[in-house]
Amino acid sequence: MKIAVIKYNSGNVQSVLYALERLGADAVLTDDPDQIRAADKVIFPGQGEASTAMKYLKSRKLDSLIKELKQPFLGVCLGLQLLCEHSEENDTECLGVFPVKVKKFIPENSQEFKVPHVGWNELENLVDNPLLKDLSANPFVYYVHSFFAELAPETIASTHYIHDFSAMLHRDNYYAIQAHPEKSGLVGEKLLSNFLSI
């Protein structure tokens, strides 16, 4: 099984590759459309700023390619946000795979809620989904983000921080995780291995 990890101007791709290596997966970092199309699974990682990332994807025509793909596809962190319709981060039109809006966390009380949301938080309201197979109840995952996807019919797990937000989304062959599975200990490993078995 061949995994393509989409290469674009985003940070922390290395950790995703190491995590896949630990699972024994055969992963390649690439922005070559043919290689991405031919892969059995595609992972869309990300860390960075939404409008810069969208510009880069468009300049390489990766935006239309991503929307055409038929194999299981996993967006991670910024990858989740870019799969949504629109992000408040520099008012960015995103890919629109999920009809969901991405908003900025506004701290109601700086003593209680800081932005970014950094650290380990719980996945809640898990639905029956192959990505969530055999997870313990309310598992913890590692987050670092200032923007969040609203709850939607595509939400398959939520997390509470200031608001309930979409911790994970699923529609057709597209899956997405807001947290960093590559940094989320055994729970993260399970999420990635679940994705590899879809």
Next chain:
Amino acid sequence: MLTKRIIPCLDIKDGRTVKGVNFVELRDAGDPVELAKIYSDEGADELVFLDITATVDKRKTLAELVTKVAKAINIPFTVGGGISTIEDVKVLLNAGADKISINSAAVHNPQIINEMAAEFGSQCVVVAIDTRSVDGIDFVHTHGGRKATLLRTQAWAQEVCDRGAGEILLTSMDHDGTKAGFANEILAEISSMLSIPVIASGGAGNMAHFKDVFTFGKADAALAASIFHFKEIPIPSLKSYLDEEGISIRK
């Protein structure tokens, strides 16, 4: 609910852990990768590697170590110690570090905080502040707390936040090594003032000190070294204690 983080800190010299480490299960007591894995398996929420290597040519050793750690563990980790240029930061992030901590370099050249945030994102910028009270006023210190600066700690914390730091690692030099508890007063003051998370460091001696730093000290995370290395406080016991005391913790 977002949990409070427990962070062991490993001192590194020439790619090896320094300070005696009292782990019977370690085959090689100086191997940072093996120690990191043990902490990760025990439930540490994050790790900090502090490089105390003095010479520039040993920097390569650090980048190689960072790659080994990134391949071996699946929790976030920060690398700090003597990092002073954007190029240093880039090398260590590419090697697999999640966050970079800068200390003296930020004091000497505050603009580096803005540059790091713009180029790599605030999420990977940790500014370490060493503070010491001089006649009742808190001043930033550099060079491991030996050298005083004219910067007031509270004002500097606000400035690094405004410049784009993602987190602050606040070490009280008055408390460091005393095992008498964290500097809860100044921690609470700075944590309440800032919109970014504060990691408390210096003074951990028993489990109650962690409860205090998360309640009175309003810290988002707590860092310690020797009490973990010498197994005075095993991380699983600390976490069950905090859980019983009503502190939100990752189980």
